[in-house]
Every structure is written in structure tokens, then in C-alpha cells.
Amino acid sequence: MKEYWETLNTVKRIKLILSLISVLLITIFAFQNWEKSEVSFVFFSLKVPITLLILVAMITGYFISSLYSFKKIRVKENEINELKKKIEAISKDRGDFL
Secondary structure: HHHHHHOHHHHHHHHHHHHHHHHHHHHHHHHHOOOOEEEOOOOOOEEEHHHHHHHHHHHHHHHHHHHHHHHHHHHHHHHHHHHHHHHHHHHHOOOOOO
């Protein structure tokens, strides 16, 4: 571990230390909030640890935002392809070659 530490520059050392502190704080948070809470859905209810509930909510939010971002990227890619086709058509009409 000492050899690995010596190969890191200052910025990477700081990132490693902050990452370790974050993992420690998240672990402490998880253990402190492991008591179960009742969550009611439309037709049923469950008793779920608060930490697990937060984790599921975060993962669900990540996937929803990823799907939204993917849709935006696809729209932009389609627009780029259409503009490339227009440029190619104009270049052929003028006799230019890109």
C-alpha cells in the first residue's frame, strides 16, 4: 500500500482520502438508519429499512434521469444526421466535395 501511495500525485491522494471518508460516513449513516419504517403502496404496505428505501429511491432516480438523457441524446443525434445529409446535398448541387 505504501508503494501505491507514493505513486499518487497530490490531487489523487486527496481524492482517495475523501473517498475513504465518504465511504466511512455512508457506512455509519447506513447503520444508524437501519430501523424499519412502514411504506404504503396502493394495494399493500411493507416494512423496509430507511437506508434501503433511500438507496432504492436514488437508483430509481438515476435510471429515470438516464432514460431522459438518452432520449435527448438520440434527438440531437438525429438532428445532426439530418443536417449532415442537407450539407451533403448542398455540396453535391454546388459540385463541392467535403
